[in-house]
Amino acid sequence: MNWQAIKVSDNNTHFLFEGKAIFDKNFIEVLKFHSPGIAPVKDISGAYHIDSNGNEIYQNRYARTFGFYCNRAAVIENNQWFHINEKGERIYSNYYLWTGNYQENRCTVRDLKNNYFHIDLLGNRLYIEEYSYAGDFKDGVACVKSQDGLFRHINQNGNLINNKSFLDLGVFHKNFATAKDAKGWFHIDKNGDELYPERYMFAEPFYNGFALATKSDNSKLIINEQGGKICTL
Structure with missing residues (x-):
């Protein structure tokens, strides 16, 4: 079965393949499948992971499990967070109050x-x-x-x-990031330099060269990467 075609039901209690329920089982909670074809589930025995055939991939049970990213999954045991591999083995001895999901191997x-x-x-x-x-x-x-x-x-x-700091900051998207200083939101390059002098109540990341910006009066407009005002909404 192609795990990429397996969907989560609207109530997050079971899985669907081509619109039909599979695995002959309802869970307390399920999350979507991630590469290499493993999904987090929870039933009365606890939280764990299953493969694309609906079989558990290990015997351990946790308070909660999350999806696999970079072949690692975050789990919670006795309010302690850590990561396991696809065999259900703990990756490291430390535990945390919270963990994210691995992105770019970090x-x-x-x-x-x-x-x-x-x-x-x-x-x-x-x-x-x-x-x-x-x-x-x-x-x-x-x-x-x-x-x-x-x-x-x-x-x-x-x-x-770079040596720049801001009151708030977004990730880089196509070489530019959103940033906030005492006057409001704007966009910066990787040197931390502003792209234009205007400030906004909020600014979204650029999408194919254009971004939605919100002015202090809640009016919205589209700007380009030079800060030029393209149109109002």
Whole structure:
């Protein structure tokens, strides 16, 4: 059975293939299948993972399980978060108050002191710095919030990609990111330089060269990558 064609029911209790229920079983909760064809499920015995034939891939049970990313899945056991591999084996000995999903072979975690940082596929820390928040990596760059309350961008080694800091920050999308300073939202390049002088109440990432921006009076307009106003909505 092609796992990519298996869908989750509207009430998240069973799986569908070509519109028909499969595996002859309803669960308390199911999540979608992820590569290499494994899905998180929960029944009265607990949370675990199944393959595309509906068979459990290990005997352990958890409070909750999440999807596989980079061949790693986040699980919760006794309020402790960590990652397992496709055999159900624990990847590392540490546990956390929260873990994200691996992206680009790296994962953001929150430790017992509520500090955020990133770990590699074996659970090793990528850098010594600790943050009050750290987001997922996208195209080799992640947003982090430092203890001073400001956001910055780091690379996969934990180094700052520029010397700029902001009140809020988005990930880079096609070489540009959204950023916020004391005057409002705008867009920056990878040097942290503004693309234009205007500020908005909110600005979305650029989509094929254009972005939706919201002015202080809640009116909306489309701008280009130079900040030019294309049309109002």
